[in-house]
Amino acid sequence: MADSRTAPVIEALDAAVYVIPTDAPEADGTLAWSRTTLVLVTARAGGHQGIGWTYAAAAAASMVTGVLAGAATGHSALDVPGAAEAMARSLRNAGRRGAGGMALSAADIALWDLKARMLGLPLASLLGQARASVPVYGSGGFTTYDEQQTRAQLSGWVAGEGIPRVKIKIGESWGGDVRRDLDRVALARSVIGPDTELYVDANGGYRAGQAIRVGRQLADLGVTWYEEPVSSDDLAGLAAIRRQVTPDVAAGEYSSTLADSAALIDAGAVDCLQLDVTRCGGITEFLRGAALAAAHNLEVSAHCAPALHAGVGTAIPNLRHVEYFHDHQRIEQLLFDGTLSPRGGSLTPDLTAPGLGLTLRQADAEQFRQR
Numbered sequence: 001m002a003d004s005r006t007a008p009v010i011e012a013l014d015a016a017v018y019v020i021p022t023d024a025p026e027a028d029g030t031l032a033w034s035r036t037t038l039v040l041v042t043a044r045a046g047g048h049q050g051i052g053w054t055y056a057a058a059a060a061a062s063m064v065t066g067v068l069a070g071a072a073t074g075h076s077a078l079d080v081p082g083a084a085e086a087m088a089r090s091l092r093n094a095g096r097r098g099a100g101g102m103a104l105s106a107a108d109i110a111l112w113d114l115k116a117r118m119l120g121l122p123l124a125s126l127l128g129q130a131r132a133s134v135p136v137y138g139s140g141g142f143t144t145y146d147e148q149q150t151r152a153q154l155s156g157w158v159a160g161e162g163i164p165r166v167k168i169k170i171g172e173s174w175g176g177d178v179r180r181d182l183d184r185v186a187l188a189r190s191v192i193g194p195d196t197e198l199y200v201d202a203n204g205g206y207r208a209g210q211a212i213r214v215g216r217q218l219a220d221l222g223v224t225w226y227e228e229p230v231s232s233d234d235l236a237g238l239a240a241i242r243r244q245v246t247p248d249v250a251a252g253e254y255s256s257t258l259a260d261s262a263a264l265i266d267a268g269a270v271d272c273l274q275l276d277v278t279r280c281g282g283i284t285e286f287l288r289g290a291a292l293a294a295a296h297n298l299e300v301s302a303h304c305a306p307a308l309h310a311g312v313g314t315a316i317p318n319l320r321h322v323e324y325f326h327d328h329q330r331i332e333q334l335l336f337d338g339t340l341s342p343r344g345g346s347l348t349p350d351l352t353a354p355g356l357g358l359t360l361r362q363a364d365a366e367q368f369r370q371r
Contacts, residue, residue: 007045007046007118008045008076008118009073009076010043010045010072010074010075012044013069013107014041014044014065015039015041015061015064016042016371017037017039017061018370019035019370020036020038020334021034021035024144024149025144028169028203029169029202030174039058039060039061039102040052041053041106043072043077043107044114045077045114048117050117051110051113051360052107052109052356054102054106054278055304056103059099060099060100060103060106061371063091064103067094067100068090070090071090072087077115078118084111084285087104091104096256097257101256101279102278104281105276105277106282107282108281108284109308112283112355113356113358117354121355122352122353122354123349124349125351127312130314130316133314134313134314135319135322136163136165136324136346138157138158138324139166139199139325139326140169141154141166141184142326143184150188151187154168155192161341161343162343162345163324164195164196164197164345165197165321166188167227167323168188168199169202169203170202171201171229173205175205182217185218194222199227200223200226201228202214202227204230204231208234211229211230211241212241214229215241218245225272226249228250229241232264235263235264235267238251238267238269239267239269248271250274251274252276253304254276255274255275255280255289256281258285261289261292265292265296272299272320273293273301274301274302274303275300276303276304277308277312283312287315294318299320300316300319300320301321302322303323304328306328306329306332307329307336307339308356310322310348310349311357324347335364338353338357338359339358
């Protein structure tokens with residue numbers, strides 16, 4: 001087996017942009033959208049290649065080719081943390097948060113996929129498995145959905161796929177329609193029955209006092225997960241809500257550095273820390289963030305991008321679950337071979353496939369390519 005002294009060096013980081021329309025209008029409490037942009041990074045070394053991606057603005061692609069590629073090339077393809085550190089440092093003036101951090105995340109994932117493929121190992125085996133599979137929850141329930149759409153989606157997850165936990169969006173119109181929020185939660189409970197876990201995500205739409213009042217009513221409907229009741233930047237607000245509601249308070253999906261996660265933990269703002277491998281700095285920082293949470297006796301939940309979180313998720317002893325987000329799982333199935341089924345409520349990495357176990361279907365993806 002090659003070591004870092006004899007292994008090929010990273011030769012290039014390339015980036016492509018794909019824009020995929022949603023299958024129906026989508027919105028949450030604070031944003032509406034009709035398409036999703038995926039920035040795909042390809043890392044190359046010694047005739048091998050690895051892929052990674054982020055769901056970000058197209059500007060992230062320019063950050064990859066214009067900033068990160070120069071920092072990563074020349075590093076041993078086996079020394080991913082070294083290349084990751086060089087890339088992170090190269091963003092000092094360009095900006096680590098936002099497009100820079102998302103570009104870094106996609107590049108880091110691609111380098112881990114490259115390393116695993118070079119070694120002929122599935123990513124899960126390369127990282128080491130603390131578990132064979134990762135639990136998932138069905139996530140969607142957009143505020144734009146009518147009752148028929150909501151019923152169809154929720155029953156598809158619970159009755160169709162056997163997923164025992166689901167999440168819907170609330171906080172509609174920046175907290176301006178609490179009555180409809182609660183009616184939709186009650187509808188969700190009626191569809192999934194009393195034994196399925198019910199989660200909600202306000203996407204920062206409420207004010208702190210309002211979120212506390214809503215949280216108490218959510219508890220009466222059996223909600224056990226209250227995501228971003230206020231902005232994740234409002235650490236004091238999250239902590240106050242956490243002290244006064246029954247459902248677990250969760251946040252962290254926008255963390256782009258380890259310091260962001262530390263701030264949430266130190267403020268006592270979360271019962272479960274969210275991490276997103278496509279935003280937090282890739283697999284390198286996801287592992288560090290999970291360890292940080294474990295040191296504070298907290299679990300972590302992987303935000304969105306289920307195809308990317310399945311492998312790294314098996315390495316995390318304190319992982320609670322992975323978000324099986326409607327928009328992202330649909331895109332991943334459209335563009336890649338090797339995506340995993342959530343049937344039974346979990347994703348199990350294929351240990352016969354190297355790397356992430358994913359291959360871009362070029363012909364299918366080309367119709368969505370922008371650059």
